[in-house]
Amino acid sequence: MAEDTAEIKVGDKSIELPLITGTENETAINIGALRAQSGLITLDPGYKNTGATRSAITFLDGEKGILRYRGYSIEELAEKSTFLEVAYLLIYGELPDAKTQQEFNTGITHHTLVHEDIKKILEGFPSNAHPMGVLSSLVTSLTAFYPESLDPNRSADAVDLSIIRILAKMPTFAAWAYK
Secondary structure, eight states, X not given: OOTTEEEEEETTEEEEEEEEEOTTSOEEEOOTTHHHHHXXXXXXXXXXXXXXXXXXXXXXXXXXXXXXXXXXXXXXXXXXXXXXXXXXXXXXXXXXXXXXXXXXXXXXXXXXXXXXXXXXXXXXXXXXXXXXXXXXXXXXXXXXXXXXXXXXXXXXXXXXXXXXXXXXXXXXXXXXXXX
């Protein structure tokens, strides 16, 4: 058995599964092929020992009370960073310098205006509609107002613009959905 695999024996059958190393140097067994190779599945009550995905954004260890985004503890970000600084960190992988943050904030401020026709969409919902259904629908409706955002060949700048538009309009959408 190679060093970078784990071996599971079921009866007289031996199955090798790859080991992977996470962003915090934790080791995991990739069981993605377990069922195909053995017909077996795993049971992890409460998902206390299951990583759902590989992530360069979030590290979570609930038993130790650790939550980090891009290597920064949630406590540090909550104490020292604004919402938009953390948003920038999550999207682009690093905290922005002062100039970059100012440009990002200006872009957000510039795109806060919500097209009046979106209010007509909002009025189409029942008064007792769940706010999350309303909110997700309002976000999705942006593609009707900015169809170029759906272009699979759009540039990185166009993707950034879509991100900025969503962040800019989200406070208004959330308030509308809640009300």
